[in-house]
Amino acid sequence: MAKNIQPSAHRDNAREDAVNAAQGNVSKKDVAAPALGVSGMLRWAWTQLTSMRTALMLLLLLAVAAVPGSIFPQRVQDAFAVQSWINDNPEIGPVLDFFQFFDVYSSVWFSAIYLLLFISLIGCIIPRARKHWQQMTTPPPRTPRRLQRLPEYGALELEDGGPTPEQALKDAAAVLKRRRYRVDLRETSVGAEKGYLKEIGNILFHVSLVGVLVFVAAGSMFSYRGQKVLIEDEGFVNALVAYDNFYPGTWFEEEDLDPFSIRLNGFQREFDRQMFGDEPNPNYGQALGFVADVTIQDGVDAEPEDTTLQVNHPLTLGGAQLYLVGNGYAPVVTVRDGEGEIAFSGPVITRPDDGVYTSMMVIKAPDAQPEQLGFVGLFLPSAHDTGDGLAVSVDPELYNPQLHLNAYAGDLGLDEGVPQNVYVLDTEELQVLNSREVEAGGIVLSPGETHELPDGMGTLTFEDVQDYIAIDIHYNPGETGVLIFALTATGGLIISLFLRRRRAWVTVETNDAGRTLVRYGLLSRGEDFRLREESIALREQFEKTWTVRPPQPDEETATDA
Amino acid sequence: MPTINVQLAEYSELFMLIAAFIYTLAFILFSIDAARSSATIRRVEAELAQETEAERAALREKKLVAAGSADSTAGEPAESDAASADTASTSGVASDSTGDSDSAGGADSASGAELVDEDMAYVGTRRPIANVAIAFTAIAALAHAFAVIARGLAASRWPLGNMFEFLTGAALVVTLVYLIVLIRRDVRFLGVFVLGLVVTMMVGATIGFPTPVGHVQPALQSPWIAIHVTLAAMSIGLFVLTFAMSLLQLVQARREAALLAGAETRVQRVLARASFLRLVPSAFALENWSYRINAVAFVFWTLGPMITGAIWARESWGRYWGWDTKEVWTFVIWVVYAGYLHARATRGWTGNRAAWLSIIGFACIIFNYAVVNVYFPGLHSYAGLPE
Numbered sequence: 019m020a021k022n023i024q025p026s027a028h029r030d031n032a033r034e035d036a037v038n039a040a041q042g043n044v045s046k047k048d049v050a051a052p053a054l055g056v057s058g059m060l061r062w063a064w065t066q067l068t069s070m071r072t073a074l075m076l077l078l079l080l081a082v083a084a085v086p087g088s089i090f091p092q093r094v095q096d097a098f099a100v101q102s103w104i105n106d107n108p109e110i111g112p113v114l115d116f117f118q119f120f121d122v123y124s125s126v127w128f129s130a131i132y133l134l135l136f137i138s139l140i141g142c143i144i145p146r147a148r149k150h151w152q153q154m155t156t157p158p159p160r161t162p163r164r165l166q167r168l169p170e171y172g173a174l175e176l177e178d179g180g181p182t183p184e185q186a187l188k189d190a191a192a193v194l195k196r197r198r199y200r201v202d203l204r205e206t207s208v209g210a211e212k213g214y215l216k217e218i219g220n221i222l223f224h225v226s227l228v229g230v231l232v233f234v235a236a237g238s239m240f241s242y243r244g245q246k247v248l249i250e251d252e253g254f255v256n257a258l259v260a261y262d263n264f265y266p267g268t269w270f271e272e273e274d275l276d277p278f279s280i281r282l283n284g285f286q287r288e289f290d291r292q293m294f295g296d297e298p299n300p301n302y303g304q305a306l307g308f309v310a311d312v313t314i315q316d317g318v319d320a321e322p323e324d325t326t327l328q329v330n331h332p333l334t335l336g337g338a339q340l341y342l343v344g345n346g347y348a349p350v351v352t353v354r355d356g357e358g359e360i361a362f363s364g365p366v367i368t369r370p371d372d373g374v375y376t377s378m379m380v381i382k383a384p385d386a387q388p389e390q391l392g393f394v395g396l397f398l399p400s401a402h403d404t405g406d407g408l409a410v411s412v413d414p415e416l417y418n419p420q421l422h423l424n425a426y427a428g429d430l431g432l433d434e435g436v437p438q439n440v441y442v443l444d445t446e447e448l449q450v451l452n453s454r455e456v457e458a459g460g461i462v463l464s465p466g467e468t469h470e471l472p473d474g475m476g477t478l479t480f481e482d483v484q485d486y487i488a489i490d491i492h493y494n495p496g497e498t499g500v501l502i503f504a505l506t507a508t509g510g511l512i513i514s515l516f517l518r519r520r521r522a523w524v525t526v527e528t529n530d531a532g533r534t535l536v537r538y539g540l541l542s543r544g545e546d547f548r549l550r551e552e553s554i555a556l557r558e559q560f561e562k563t564w565t566v567r568p569p570q571p572d573e574e575t576a577t578d579a
Numbered sequence: 580m581p582t583i584n585v586q587l588a589e590y591s592e593l594f595m596l597i598a599a600f601i602y603t604l605a606f607i608l609f610s611i612d613a614a615r616s617s618a619t620i621r622r623v624e625a626e627l628a629q630e631t632e633a634e635r636a637a638l639r640e641k642k643l644v645a646a647g648s649a650d651s652t653a654g655e656p657a658e659s660d661a662a663s664a665d666t667a668s669t670s671g672v673a674s675d676s677t678g679d680s681d682s683a684g685g686a687d688s689a690s691g692a693e694l695v696d697e698d699m700a701y702v703g704t705r706r707p708i709a710n711v712a713i714a715f716t717a718i719a720a721l722a723h724a725f726a727v728i729a730r731g732l733a734a735s736r737w738p739l740g741n742m743f744e745f746l747t748g749a750a751l752v753v754t755l756v757y758l759i760v761l762i763r764r765d766v767r768f769l770g771v772f773v774l775g776l777v778v779t780m781m782v783g784a785t786i787g788f789p790t791p792v793g794h795v796q797p798a799l800q801s802p803w804i805a806i807h808v809t810l811a812a813m814s815i816g817l818f819v820l821t822f823a824m825s826l827l828q829l830v831q832a833r834r835e836a837a838l839l840a841g842a843e844t845r846v847q848r849v850l851a852r853a854s855f856l857r858l859v860p861s862a863f864a865l866e867n868w869s870y871r872i873n874a875v876a877f878v879f880w881t882l883g884p885m886i887t888g889a890i891w892a893r894e895s896w897g898r899y900w901g902w903d904t905k906e907v908w909t910f911v912i913w914v915v916y917a918g919y920l921h922a923r924a925t926r927g928w929t930g931n932r933a934a935w936l937s938i939i940g941f942a943c944i945i946f947n948y949a950v951v952n953v954y955f956p957g958l959h960s961y962a963g964l965p966e
């Protein structure tokens with residue numbers, strides 16, 4: 019009997035306890051104290067790590083450890099937000115930073131948890147798979163001594179002159195086989211089992227998780243992503259120098275960049291213009307569609323091709339994907355300095371701040387003489403004077419484009435070599451030329467107009483408005499692998515959760531009355547809410563196979579004793 | 580972009596209000612039913628006693644006839660109960676309607692008569708108020724379904740594009756799931772909880788996030804929204820049921836312990852006497868059923884928020900997973916329920932601890948929708964909230 023008790027594949031498995039108890043197996047006490055010696059200790063630690071309880075603890079720990087990443091800004095998303103958070107909280111910020119609370123998902127502690135979990139997982143799967151292989155290649159487990167103890171049990175007494183016990187056993191085996199059990203015909207009993215796929219599904223699920231992890235990791239190693247702002251008529255060639263921002267994976271190499279190119283020819287925005295009667299509808303002016311007309315060239319030898327780039331419709335070029343992630347207006351301005359020379363000329367990217375494209379604008383003219391010039395303010399696509407000299411934008415489209423700027427002179431701080439955000443100008447040290455606070459007032463310009471700065475410091479001309487788009491370029495060779503393993507994991511999960519692993523035994527004996535008594539019992543490994551239905555179906559099949567005596571209460575009790 | 584059908588939009592809003600109103604009535608009725616459960620129990624017990632009496636009488640008559648015609652060995656009327664129970668457990672066939680009385684354990688002895696079935700099959704307990712509540716729920720669900728569909732038709736898109744629509748849509752799924760389960764199973768005891776939540780969602784949607792019918796921004800114009808958000812709503816619909824069941828399981832487990840050990844503390848005495856709990860299946864049955872439902876919901880969650888979410892994120896934002904606040908919580912929820920499924924297979928973690936994990940998982944879901952959508956900035960900020 020002992021040889022039939024297979025070793026537990028992992029400690030603390032409640033399902034195995036239940037099965038062992040029902041089959042009347044002695045539950046092995048595997049709480050063995052750590053054996054002496056290094057190897058003993060190691061084995062003990064390994065058993066601990068691969069136990070169900072540890073897996074559960076690590077899972078719960080993983081859930082808890084993921085939470086801080088939603089509370090604190092994360093560098094993977096917004097390095098700028100992290101920096102300002104630390105600046106705003108000078109006490110706790112650096113401490114949290116030291117403990118990697120702004121890089122939770124690449125932190126030592128988060129990685130430690132999931133790596134331990136996956137080591138535990140592998141340590142769990144291997145013996146489990148081995149054990150399952152063994153179970154699939156050996157006959158179903160021995161017949162328990164008392165089938166009455168099983169969760170589903172039944173007995174049939176066959177009519178006099180029915181089949182011999184041997185024949186009845188064979189019939190029972192045939193019935194079980196028809197119900198797709200794997201059957202083992204023994205001397206006085208039949209052992210049967212089905213639903214081996216359930217365990218395979220479970221193993222497939224857990225193995226697939228490892229696959230997902232491997233491809234996530236490999237993908238991010240070889241990946242790169244970058245951002246680029248393209249103004250109308252501007253082109254981009256996929257090379258390191260052309261990016262505004264570039265984030266390579268650890269093993270990225272520059273030659274991984276395929277030399278595709280993209281050029282922005284035009285940009286269309288569509289807004290909700292529906293009227294409800296005479297009223298604008300509640301969502302009037304909401305963005306409905308963005309379409310960038312682009313020309314792409316997939317490699318130096320390829321033909322240029324006109325196409326569109328839209329939200330939710332990325333373009334694939336040279337294995338990388340291009341996404342339309344933003345857009346806005348780029349007013350074209352010309353700055354002349356005090357000496358009449360052009361200090362800056364061209365489109366300036368503004369950052370829309372709301373649904374009507376009220377956009378932040380910063381112009382820096384470090385070449386201006388005698389003093390460097392800087393401008394800060396707003397671009398309003400449809401400016402509307404609120405009455406007190408303040409203007410707001412009332413529509414996202416260019417119905418009345420205006421610049422509302424303050425002008426500054428002085429050292430813009432660009433020469434110190436400290437990298438600066440092009441969208442921010444620190445005006446603290448600068449001399450105010452134009453602003454609502456000073457006598458000269460702020461600058462308000464419509465296209466074609468020129469503003470004279472006070473003290474002959476120069477002029478600012480608002481020429482025109484162009485569109486720009488922001489594109490993200492992503493390359494991640496691991497994606498397909500992640501998707502495939504995510505799907506096999508789901509498949510395994512479904513198999514594992516909804517298939518049933520069942521064992522059935524049938525014994526045949528001759529009772530005191532000389533009739534053939536068939537007993538059968540069913541047991542499932544894991545949850546099985548339809549075991550009773552299986553039991554009923556089995557009984558029906560038996561009743562069709564043989565002529566069964568109707569249940570006789572007192573006889574039953576007699577034979578059971 | 581097709582124009583918005585204003586008339587249909589107005590009907591949608593009207594029917595949403597009507598549905599919310601009827602749901603509220605149904606909720607009140609369910610509450611009354613729960614409060615009056617002691618009366619129900621008394622009536623049912625009286626009926627049962629009558630039935631048993633009638634059966635006994637019939638049996639005695641039959642036995643007398645039988646005894647008169649053949650040998651009299653089976654003529655012990657007192658034996659009839661035991662005998663039929665025995666055939667039930669050995670044959671397994673006859674027991675479907677009576678439920679497995681042997682596995683019911685403490686609960687059965689606690690309730691005395693069979694008021695509820697361990698498989699949550701209908702056992703003929705008459706609860707007219709609850710039945711009216713169910714009828715109201717069904718009518719409300721019709722109005723609700725019309726409102727949701729009309730909203731989608733009015734804007735020619737899938738009606739799950741903002742916080743208002745998600746709440747009302749998820750509430751509809753919750754109701755439909757509950758009604759469908761009701762067809763097969765006697766889960767009337769969950770009515771107060773389910774309707775309470777549905778009413779909360781409807782009220783939350785109309786007061787917290789009123790949003791006129793309209794188009795959605797370009798990022799949401801994708802066929803994935805239908806699959807992704809619908810699967811999320813479906814799994815939440817199921818998680819709601821298991822949440823309520825797990826809560827009841829904890830309470831029921833304490834009550835069963837109190838009944839077994841004899842009520843000592845005041846809480847135990849209150850529990851032991853709580854008549855509503857006698858209309859609730861045993862802790863063991865609740866645990867099994869929440870496991871079954873959680874397993875389905877977990878698959879939906881894996882396919883919906885996790886996998887199709889990742890696919891869509893890759894289509895829309897360029898990466899399949901970026902630890903956006905919403906993604907973090909989707910992951911946390913997934914891991915918690917994975918933990919729950921593990922707990923059910925771990926020695927010492929079945930029962931109450933598993934129930935707690937199921938409750939924590941649902942708390943995370945609530946947090947994810949109520950708090951994260953509103954207070955945490957992120958790519959998923961499509962809630963349609965005023966700036």
Ligand code: HEM
Nearest residue numbers: 033068069070073138139142220223227514544917920924
């Ligand atoms: C990445 C971490 C893990 C996740 C997300 C995970 C998830 C799951 C899920 C969802 C199930 C239920 C579905 C099924 O039966 O297939 C499950 C079952 C199971 N897991 Fe894991 N698991 C993880 C790690 C582990 C580890 C480390 C072990 C080993 C100790 C393990 C052992 C098991 C076992 C034995 C079952 C089957 C329980 C039963 O008998 O029904 N898992 N796991």
